[in-house]
Amino acid sequence: MTPISEVSALSADAIGRAVRLLERLASSGxxxxxxxxxxxxxxxxxxxxxxxxxxxxxxxxxxxxxRYVLGPRMxxxxxxxxxxxxxxxxxxxxxxxxxxxxxxxxxxLALLRGEEVVYxxxxxxxAHAALIPGVPDRVPAGAxxxxxxxxxxxxxxxxxxxxxxxxAGQGAVLPSASERRAIxxxxxxxxxRSPIPGLDSVAMPILGSDSLPVAAFxxxxxxxxxxxxxxxxxxxxxxxxxxxxxxxxxxxxxx
Numbered sequence: 001m002t003p004i005s006e007v008s009a010l011s012a013d014a015i016g017r018a019v020r021l022l023e024r025l026a027s028s029g030x031x032x033x034x035x036x037x038x039x040x041x042x043x044x045x046x047x048x049x050x051x052x053x054x055x056x057x058x059x060x061x062x063x064x065x066x067r068y069v070l071g072p073r074m075x076x077x078x079x080x081x082x083x084x085x086x087x088x089x090x091x092x093x094x095x096x097x098x099x100x101x102x103x104x105x106x107x108x109l110a111l112l113r114g115e116e117v118v119y120x121x122x123x124x125x126x127a128h129a130a131l132i133p134g135v136p137d138r139v140p141a142g143a144x145x146x147x148x149x150x151x152x153x154x155x156x157x158x159x160x161x162x163x164x165x166x167x168a169g170q171g172a173v174l175p176s177a178s179e180r181r182a183i184x185x186x187x188x189x190x191x192x193r194s195p196i197p198g199l200d201s202v203a204m205p206i207l208g209s210d211s212l213p214v215a216a217f218x219x220x221x222x223x224x225x226x227x228x229x230x231x232x233x234x235x236x237x238x239x240x241x242x243x244x245x246x247x248x249x250x251x252x253x254x255x
Contacts, residue, residue, distance in 0.1 A: 025037070088246065095242040106128050110144070111214075115141055217242065
């Protein structure tokens with residue numbers, strides 16, 4: 001009988017190989033041949049074929065003739081991550097657009113996912129177009145105002161009220177007690193060093209129907225946001241309007 005430790009190692013190795021194949025498919029804008037997948041992931045062709053067959057059985061990969069693409073289940077999972085629970089992104093887009101139009105700054109919609117913040121939408125004009133390429137959509141939560149904001153609220157929420165351990169940032173570096181108090185008191189988090197180099201950023205929470213943060217609106221500008229009453233007012237108005245829109249959704253776990 002194979003020892004449990006060896007089985008675990010084999011399973012981890014198989015998962016790693018599957019992830020490499022999925023990442024290669026995700027990076028391609030067109031179907032990829034088996035030989036190219038095997039070459040690019042440094043896997044034997046027979047091994048790549050077996051893994052792809054298994055992934056195909058579970059809907060993670062689909063065949064297009066003799067080539068492979070991401071499958072419907074993988075697309076559904078991606079959509080869930082990028083849209084947030086029950087279409088949060090779609091509901092909040094009009095208010096994010098208002099924020100961008102009223103301020104001329106870079107308006108971003110952020111979700112907390114484990115130890116990272118995922119920016120599921122970024123709106124900007126021509127003036128900031130050169131700053132956007134290369135800016136990651138996934139950033140360590142502690143390195144962003146949205147992440148610090150959402151972590152502060154998560155740390156102050158009773159465990160039974162948290163949306164999930166993943167969403168509450170388990171393992172992430174939480175703000176200090178004094179910083180958390182300041183964020184909860186002020187209702188926003190500020191970062192002089194924005195995730196977008198050279199910009200100043202402020203984030204405010206979007207509350208769901210259970211009055212817990214679902215997401216954050218983040219505004220980045222070339223001038224200090226806190227010194228602009230109009231920018232802060234626009235951010236506060238957008239966050240409030242987004243929160244009101246989300247209150248028509250039932251709390252998670254309810255039909």
